[in-house]
Amino acid sequence: MSKAPHLRVVAAVIGRDERYLITQRRPSAVLAGLWEFPGGRVEEGETDAEALRREVRERVGVEVTVGICIGRRTHDYDGYSVDLALYQAEIVGAAEPTAVRVADCRWVASNEFENYRFPAADQATMDLLLGIKRA
Numbered sequence: 001m002s003k004a005p006h007l008r009v010v011a012a013v014i015g016r017d018e019r020y021l022i023t024q025r026r027p028s029a030v031l032a033g034l035w036e037f038p039g040g041r042v043e044e045g046e047t048d049a050e051a052l053r054r055e056v057r058e059r060v061g062v063e064v065t066v067g068i069c070i071g072r073r074t075h076d077y078d079g080y081s082v083d084l085a086l087y088q089a090e091i092v093g094a095a096e097p098t099a100v101r102v103a104d105c106r107w108v109a110s111n112e113f114e115n116y117r118f119p120a121a122d123q124a125t126m127d128l129l130l131g132i133k134r135a
């Protein structure tokens with residue numbers, strides 16, 4: 001029996017004016033249409049910070065500085081599992097994020113997150129960060 005793939009994924013929590021940057025997965029992506037903090041898979045030989053800077057640049061076209069890790073969560077999906085690490089990050093300079101390799105990107109207040117569908121790993125980590133208890 002083969003072991004399910006195990007993915008290392010990083011995401012950036014980028015805040016500005018009481019809002020956070022979230023991105024929508026493209027129609028061709030796994031978990032299409034769901035929203036998440038910008039980020040992606042850590043490639044072989046990359047540190048989390050290197051992967052996060054690359055993924056944010058590729059997805060929303062801005063450079064970021066990566067701060068501390070503010071949450072980690074492992075989530076098992078059907079056929080694979082994801083180790084998600086969330087990092088505080090800040091956009092360098094005055095660049096404005098744009099949807100490059102994502103369907104959309106938006107600045108959203110934390111009390112508006114419930115209006116967006118997030119993948120289970122992201123939802124669990126966000127709930128932990130925001131102190132939300134779900135039934």
